Amino acid sequence: xxxxxxxxxxxxxxxxxxxxxxxxxxxxxxxxxxxxxxxxxxxxxxxxxxxxxxxxxxxxxxxxxxxxxxxxxxxxxxxxxxxxxxxxxxxxxxxxxxxxxxxxxxxxxxxxxx
Amino acid sequence: xxxxxxxxxxxxxxxxxxxxxxxxxxxxxxxxxxxxxxxxxxxxxxxxxxxxxxxxxxxxxxxxxxxxxxxxxxxxxxxxxxxxx
Amino acid sequence: xxxxxxxxxxxxxxxxxxxxxxxxxxxxxxxxxxxxxxxxxxxxxxxxxxxxxxxxxxxxxxxxxxxxxxxxxxxxxxxxxxxxxxxxxxxxxxxxxxxxxxxxxxxxxxxxxxxxxxxxxxxxxxxxxxxxxxxxxxxxxxxxxxxxxxxxxxxxxxxxxxxxxxxxxxxxxxxxxxxxxxxxxxxxxxxxxxxxxxxxxxxxxxxxxxxxxxxxxxxxxxxxxxxxxxxxxxxxxxxxxxxxxxxxxxx
Numbered sequence: 336x337x338x339x340x341x342x343x344x345x346x347x348x349x350x351x352x353x354x355x356x357x358x359x360x361x362x363x364x365x366x367x368x369x370x371x372x373x374x375x376x377x378x379x380x381x382x383x384x385x386x387x388x389x390x391x392x393x394x395x396x397x398x399x400x401x402x403x404x405x406x407x408x409x410x411x412x413x414x415x416x417x418x419x420x421x422x423x424x425x426x427x428x429x430x431x432x433x434x435x436x437x438x439x440x441x442x443x444x445x446x447x448x449x
Numbered sequence: 450x451x452x453x454x455x456x457x458x459x460x461x462x463x464x465x466x467x468x469x470x471x472x473x474x475x476x477x478x479x480x481x482x483x484x485x486x487x488x489x490x491x492x493x494x495x496x497x498x499x500x501x502x503x504x505x506x507x508x509x510x511x512x513x514x515x516x517x518x519x520x521x522x523x524x525x526x527x528x529x530x531x532x533x534x
Numbered sequence: 535x536x537x538x539x540x541x542x543x544x545x546x547x548x549x550x551x552x553x554x555x556x557x558x559x560x561x562x563x564x565x566x567x568x569x570x571x572x573x574x575x576x577x578x579x580x581x582x583x584x585x586x587x588x589x590x591x592x593x594x595x596x597x598x599x600x601x602x603x604x605x606x607x608x609x610x611x612x613x614x615x616x617x618x619x620x621x622x623x624x625x626x627x628x629x630x631x632x633x634x635x636x637x638x639x640x641x642x643x644x645x646x647x648x649x650x651x652x653x654x655x656x657x658x659x660x661x662x663x664x665x666x667x668x669x670x671x672x673x674x675x676x677x678x679x680x681x682x683x684x685x686x687x688x689x690x691x692x693x694x695x696x697x698x699x700x701x702x703x704x705x706x707x708x709x710x711x712x713x714x715x716x717x718x719x720x721x722x723x724x725x726x727x728x729x730x731x732x733x734x735x736x737x738x739x740x741x742x743x744x745x746x747x748x749x750x751x752x753x754x755x756x757x758x759x760x761x762x763x764x765x766x767x768x769x770x771x772x773x774x775x776x777x778x779x780x781x782x783x784x785x
């Protein structure tokens with residue numbers, strides 16, 4: 336049972352990757368990429384978790400209580416906001432691709448064809 | 450591992466699968482919103498309230514909004530070009 | 535490469551990756567058995583050394599401040615990228631004029647409009663609260679910044695537009711984003727000038743639990759809050775062709 340968080344992280348990664356590979360719409364592809372990003376958040380927080388520990392905020396608890404790891408929370412919270420903006424950048428690339436090629440289907444984008 | 454964490458993990462896995470399986474981007478925006486909320490609950494169950502705060506706003510509000518606005522931009526262009534032909 | 539072939543290659547690759555995952559995750563400590571010394575050290579040092587109560591905020595802006603600087607500039611660069619892509623495209627074409635009320639998504643629903651506009655100010659205050667209390671409770675620059683962004687987005691959803699005196703609001707948002715990013719770097723440089731090293735905490739730490747404590751951390755929270763709000767609003771404004779930030783005829 337303690338394998339479940341890692342299994343969910345791995346599953347999200349593979350499912351997102353499957354969505355990217357089989358996508359027929361560039362915007363659908365970008366959203367599947369956010370699923371892959373979510374798998375990294377789950378993995379990071381699962382690694383930092385400690386049984387019977389509480390959140391690393393000492394505002395109302397004594398400093399001697401066990402807390403979960405604050406470093407992974409740091410990495411994940413900056414990551415969540417930043418990767419939303421990166422997703423916006425990819426969405427605007429998709430909009431530009433539609434303007435250039437008239438289609439959102441990745442199989443029909445023509446520029447890379449030899 | 451508590452029951453809340455186990456249930457939250459299963460819901461997140463199902464939500465991620467649902468996001469990928471939904472092919473229409475407009476519907477996918479709503480499914481992403483639900484997936485984002487379930488992720489926020491999972492982060493809260495993992496004792497990380499800071500991350501849950503960011504995830505609630507970004508995953509349930511900002512990201513679906515950006516998807517819908519990008520779709521609108523694409524459809525607006527299709528209307529304009531369709532009208533010109 | 536045909537779709538079928540691509541699926542087969544993906545299937546093989548995914549099977550291999552899944553096997554690697556199982557092998558790799560089996561080596562990790564069991565879930566809940568985290569025993570890293572570094573995280574424990576940071577959590578122990580938060581209150582005595584920095585007089586701030588949120589270990590996450592102190593890690594983000596003080597102990598691991600350099601990582602946050604990098605992440606913040608990723609945010610800035612992504613927003614600039616969106617601007618380059620979408621604004622350059624619009625320069626060469628005319629955007630169809632759109633009257634304020636017609637074809638607006640929430641034009642017909644009076645309830646939606648009233649509720650959206652009524653909520654904008656309380657959410658703004660909530661965002662400011664979250665930013666200001668970042669070093670004491672869960673919150674901080676990133677979280678508060680996205681809440682502030684939501685407040686201004688509610689104005690658009692309410693079917694109204696922002697107008698800030700004579701300045702165009704989109705310029706204001708760009709200024710906020712730039713000021714936030716520069717503010718972070720300048721405060722870091724202040725660490726070099728006034729203390730020993732870059733991003734070193736050089737202000738007095740104050741007493742634990744006060745709003746002004748933790749040294750430089752509240753300032754960094756505010757600058758990150760401005761930057762996140764500005765970046766997300768600029769990005770969403772570009773995706774909306776600037777419709778929610780200027781009124782037609784104010785071009």
